[in-house]
Amino acid sequence: MENEKNYFTAGELASLYGIPKQTLLYYDKNELLIPAFVNKNGYRYYSVSQYLVLEIILNMRKLNISVHDIKLYLENRSDENFGKILQDKIKECNELIDDTQKVKNSLELSLATLEKIPKIRLNQIELSFQQSKILLLSPPITKTTQIKDRVKTLAHHNQAAFSKKHFKEFTTGWIIDKDDFFAKKFNRSIQYFTPVSHSFSKKHCYTRPEGFYISIFFEGTYYQKASSIYLRLEDFIKRNHLIVVGDIYVFPIKNHWLTEDTKSYINQISFQVEYQNE
Structure with missing residues (x-):
């Protein structure tokens, strides 16, 4: 029989590393660290060398290395194999840092947008020059598309626009055909859109051109206020001798994320215009 005094019981070995005996x-069950021997009473005993092996196991587990991969390494210990593990983990760390930075950037952008809300001038029509914007567009929505199918289109669009790992920093707006809007057919959305960065894949993106845009911020939902906003926009266009050359972009600024009261929503309507030829 082994001299038990020169071995650690499971409880003793566990206490040396501050881990549970389980x-x-x-x-042991996964054959990663099998006791040196089990006495007649069923107590498991571990050798001094196994204390050192457990040090490797526990530290590799801190790096989220699987039991299977740890077992492979213990069976094939070498400078080269350990170096490969370190290189792989450094790569994972860099990817994690990159992902975390993207989340941080999204949070900062969301906070900056939130802090601008109290400064928004409501119900004022503005004409300004705007730079081009890259927008991710959904597939077209037809006049016959049912509500459930519209939600499915929106959901698929959001999946494409926002990574599962990243915070959703932008809200999603919708586009109204300019001819429909100025024919007072306010409910005929033709597409959803989301602003994206220049690094985003351009496959389904549209660059909204630079130019002069009319914009207005207003409280309430688009559907609550569209008819009254329309009258003001139509009057502004006529008085300033403008021509509407682009579709209508409706973009939520304050929505269900910030309030349950739809009357407190804030939305923006914007569209491109040109001056009429004299």
């Missing part, structure tokens, strides 16, 4: 039992 962890050693788990490693």
Whole structure:
């Protein structure tokens, strides 16, 4: 029989690393760290060399290395194999840092947008020159598209616009055909859109051109206020001798994320215009 005094019981070994005995039992069942021997009373004993092996196991587990991969390494220990593990983990860390930075950037952008809300001038029509914007567009929505199918289109659009790992920093707006809007057919959305960065894949993107745009911020939902906003926009266009050359972009600024009261929503309507030829 082995001299038990020169070995650690499972409880003793576990206490040296501050881990529960169940962890050693788990490693035993997975043949990662099998006791040196088990006495007649069923107590498991571990050698001094196994104390050192457990050091490797626990530290590799801190790096989220699987039991299977740890077992492979223990069976094939070398400078080269350990170096490969370190290189792989450094790569994972860099990817995690990159993902975390993207989340941080999204949070900062969302906070900056939130802080601008109290400064928004409501119900004022503005004519200004705007730079081009890259927009991710959904597939077209037809006049016969049912509500459930519209939601499906929106959901698929959001999946494309926002990574599963990243915070949704932008809201999604919708586009109204200019001819429909100025024919008072306010409910005929033709597409959803989301602003995206220049690094976004351009496959389904549209660059909204630079130029002069009319814009107005207003409280309430688009559908609550569209008819009254329309009258003001039509009057502004006529008085300033403008021509509407682009579709209508409706973009939520304050929505269900910030309030349950739809009357407190804030939306923006914007569209491109040109001056009439004299």
